[in-house]
Amino acid sequence: MSSAAHLYLIPSTLGNENPxxxxxxxxxxxxxxxxxxxxxxxxSERKFLKACEIKTAQSDLNIYQLDKHDKRDDAHEFMDESTMQGKSIGLLSEAGVPAVADPGSKIVIKAHEMGIKVVPLIGASSILMALMASGLNGQQFTFHGYLPIPTEERKREIRNIEQESKQTGYTQIFIETPYRNNAMLKDLLSTCNKHTKLSIATNISQANEQCNYYRIAEWKKIKIDLNKKPSVFLLMA
Amino acid sequence: MSSAAHLYLIPSTLGNENPxxxxxxxxxxxxxxxxxxxxxxxxSERKFLKACEIKTAQSDLNIYQLDKHDKRDDAHEFMDESTMQGKSIGLLSEAGVPAVADPGSKIVIKAHEMGIKVVPLIGASSILMALMASGLNGQQFTFHGYLPIPTEERKREIRNIEQESKQTGYTQIFIETPYRNNAMLKDLLSTCNKHTKLSIATNISQANEQCNYYRIAEWKKIKIDLNKKPSVFLLMA
Incomplete structure (x- = not known):
């Protein structure tokens, strides 16, 4: 395998911003x-690459699509084929940075195991930008990904997270599918202690972005619609 | 206060890269x-701003230096003064993004409390880029900041972190002062289970960057010098 072949981890934009x-x-x-x-x-990623003004014609690109529902996993063969020719590979996420809050890390681990150099590129991460803007502890934090969907189970998990934050002082970060954001906020407001701090970062890096910080008691007085707006939730008891 | 005044969270480069x-x-x-x-x-941050080709003469810049050893805290007054004139403020970290692994979040919280809009800007974060490149779980992770310095205490904390990862499946991330990196690696190798996965990302975003991934047993066979090289450690049991 050529030592010139690298795996580049490529951040895509978080919305429709121009790369x-x-x-x-x-x-x-x-x-x-x-x-x-x-x-x-x-x-969507061919569109992104076009906006990046790549030099290769779209018809000449070699693209392998990760399919979460596909039991077969040919990525290893794709990587082998590419690297045998000394070609580098770019790993792209649908939004933000690959291998964080998406299934990309299995590709990264394969590259390490194959001896391909892994190179992360600089770009936007909604999780990290939400943490920067939160006002909450940025020296110690935990990212939980998605919380459970059923209300009772989600409320239990919110209570666990709040308790963990109280014990450790760590900021607790989680996300939700955008059309469930309002349900998540409702459950947070009805479950958390009134003194608990909650930051919500919405539409990060876009023109209409909004990073809010209040205690639960204050959030209860605010009207806010998060429906279908990509948001990151950050909590500190 | 002018609604035009924002607090911009400005990422600086991780080393001597050109902004x-x-x-x-x-x-x-x-x-x-x-x-x-x-x-x-x-x-160092005047130098960074010069490299960013800012339009204002250095002598005309208003700069407030956060001093961790200073008991007084006049940042509130500085922000008030600036925002009263409708001027936006930029918050800068010494390396990487502000308010993550540095004391910047107290400024962010003040901005929120003063009703100043907080806007995170896109740039490099060694913690996030190390996670992308780690091959470890990017869907759930915890950042611990610095571990204790005394060897016995640090080893105890390493054991706790390894145990936590085993129970939860979360990637465990931590950092060390660069001249103590070799001591940290030594303690990791002598403390962790031989099957535990360890990623180390060194000199991220610089020409000599290196993202490595091995199990502890494999690391023991490798010669690597991390002395004075900014590194992020990531562990998964």
């Missing part, structure tokens, strides 16, 4: 030279 | 218009 303004020149330059990509969604 | 290539155009454009900054280290 030419929202990614660093060094990241763009790297993306523009890659011809082999592993993606979550081929259609 | 013009390593920050997005949208981030640079914003930095270039700001005249009021809260910084960790005035000298």
């Amino acid at each position: 030419l303004t929202h990614l660093p020149a060094a990241t763009l330059k790297k993306i523009q030279t890659i011809t082999h990509f592993i993606v979550e969604n081929e259609k | 013009l290539t390593h920050l997005p155009a949208a981030t640079l454009k914003k930095i270039q218009t700001i005249t009021h900054f809260i910084v960790e280290n005035e000298k």
